[in-house]
Amino acid sequence: MERSPPQQTLAGRLAILGTLGALAFSVSAVAQQELDHAKADAEFAKFRAEMEDSNPAELFELKGEELWKAKRGPKNVSLAESCDVGLGVGKLEGAYVINPRYYPDADKVMDVERRIVWCMTEKQGFKFGDIAKKPFASGNYTPEVTSLVTFVAGHSRNMKFAAPIKDPKVREVYEIGKEITAYRAGPYDFSCNTCHGSDGKRIRMQNLPNLSTPEGSLKGVMGWPGYRMTGGVMLTSQWRMNDCFRQQRFPEPKYVSDTVTALLTYMTVNANGYTYKGPGIKR
Amino acid sequence: MTKTTILAALLATPALLGSSIVLADATHRTKAIETIKRDFQPRGQADLDRLAEDGVQAICNRTGNNPSGDIVKTLEADQLAGVKYPADNKLMGDWKAGEKLAQSGRGFTWSDKPGLPVGGNCYNCHQISPKETAYGTVGPSLLHYGKLRGNTPEMQKYTFNKIFNSKAYNLCSDMPRFGHAGALKPEQIKDLVALLLDPESPVNK
Structure with missing residues (x-):
């Protein structure tokens, strides 16, 4: 129930309205737009927080768990009994955040998705060509690898990124990744850094993280794999890099290629020490 | 490649070789470019030729987008020379x-x-x-x-x-x-x- 304070006469109310009006008008157009942007961001953050109570990523973690444990492929072995994603065969707790890392058996630095694909081909006997044919989700289709990555990533929830940059092989890939972000080519002369190389920039309303800073790189790797509200599909970091190159007007990076691993190494190392919140929701 | 592009590429290369620009991380850049050249496939209208640098891109990529010396003015003039105007020569439309x-x-x-x-x-x-x-x-x-x-x-x-x-x-x-x-x-x-x-x-x- 509302009660007017005794002193609030009609004249008093008008005066207050007048003051509010003057205040509103004194906010410049630019400040107002910044408020609008901040409000849109805040609303999405709230929406994300609400959604994470029933995080759709968890469905894919469950699906991934089945795939991880099942004996599959021409060699009829499970990944659980054959695949080392960084901490030893079958060990998942905290594995996602210590990737990309160097794997001596493959003689490559690999991110988790690349490593899982490697395990599927080398240990289970699947054909790479079949896996790479349709590597990303669309419509109702979710690749098995995406569910597997989500499952593995779920075991590093709330752990700190710790990609092993002291390993010279990782350092080398990191430096190459850094140079890839600076490489301008294509019809529009874009590099990654054209959009992601300085602070406080936007494309339309979309904020652009500066990947050369820890906070910016964190935004690049945080939340993936992620359930994307646009399209309602589960997508991985590999997909995200692929879509960056699309917007850069480049041709398509081959699936789980060195280029993508190098970019993921660059960003994850920059984000080292920051907490990975786990598979989440993306706009 | 347009004529302008080829000219730019020709101009850029000797200038780079002869310049005293400190190439901070040329080794990793070279490896990065080799990696990129290996790792892409054509898709839709985006062919692999998009990965190649023209002269302007090459000099910007090698100087952290901050080239110096006479080459800058020369290349800018070359870019300007390639501008094409509307047939009626009017520059303000609708x-x-x-x-x-x-x-x-x-x-x-x-x-x-x-x-x-x-x-x-x-x-x-x-x-x-x-x-x-x-x-x-x-x-x-x-x-x-x-x-x-x-x-x-x-x-x-x-x-x-x-x-x-x-x-x-x-x-x-x-x-x-x-x-x-x-x-x-x-x-x-x-x-x-x-x-x-x-x-x-x-x-x-």
Whole structure:
């Protein structure tokens, strides 16, 4: 129930309205737009927080768990009994955040998705060509690898990124990744850094993280794999890099290629020490 | 490759070899370029030739977008020389058509339909008309562009040239070379010039 304070006469109310009006008008157009942007961001953050109570990523973690444990492929072995994603065969707790890392058996630095694909081909006997044919989700289709990555990533929830940059092989890939972000080519002369190389920039309303800073790189790797509200599909970091190159007007990076691993190494190392919140929701 | 591109490439190479620019991380850059050349596949309209650097890209990539010396002026002049003007030589078209073009960000990705027309992508990076609040900030604000600068023939020409080939005035500008890239035709750029310079355009109200 509302009660007017005794002193609030009609004249008093008008005066207050007048003051509010003057205040509103004194906010410049630019400040107002910044408020609008901040409000849109805040609303999405709230929406994300609400959604994470029933995080759709968890469905894919469950699906991934089945795939991880099942004996599959021409060699009829499970990944659980054959695949080392960084901490030893079958060990998942905290594995996602210590990737990309160097794997001596493959003689490559690999991110988790690349490593899982490697395990599927080398240990289970699947054909790479079949896996790479349709590597990303669309419509109702979710690749098995995406569910597997989500499952593995779920075991590093709330752990700190710790990609092993002291390993010279990782350092080398990191430096190459850094140079890839600076490489301008294509019809529009874009590099990654054209959009992601300085602070406080936007494309339309979309904020652009500066990947050369820890906070910016964190935004690049945080939340993936992620359930994307646009399209309602589960997508991985590999997909995200692929879509960056699309917007850069480049041709398509081959699936789980060195280029993508190098970019993921660059960003994850920059984000080292920051907490990975786990598979989440993306706009 | 256009003639301009080839010329630029020829000019850039000896200048780079002879320059005293400290190549901070040339080794990793070389490896990065080798990696990129190995790792891509054509898709849609995006062929592998897009991975190759032209002369301007090459010099910008090797100097952290901060080249110096006579080569800069030479290459800028070369970029300017490639600008093509509308048949009627008028540089101010229809600001309303320009606004429509400025709004569209489509074109040239592997998921876009090949061919023209493509969007001007202007609002992706610039504030332009005060009516559009969803603008990017990668480039400077262009609000009141003509009001602040006037619309003299010189200003029209500068603005036209800048959109056709931003590198004519700033060799390593972040902005695409819309005319040079074949994305926008001179007649379309004319409409964008009007959006920025016409006193009737909302940009200048």
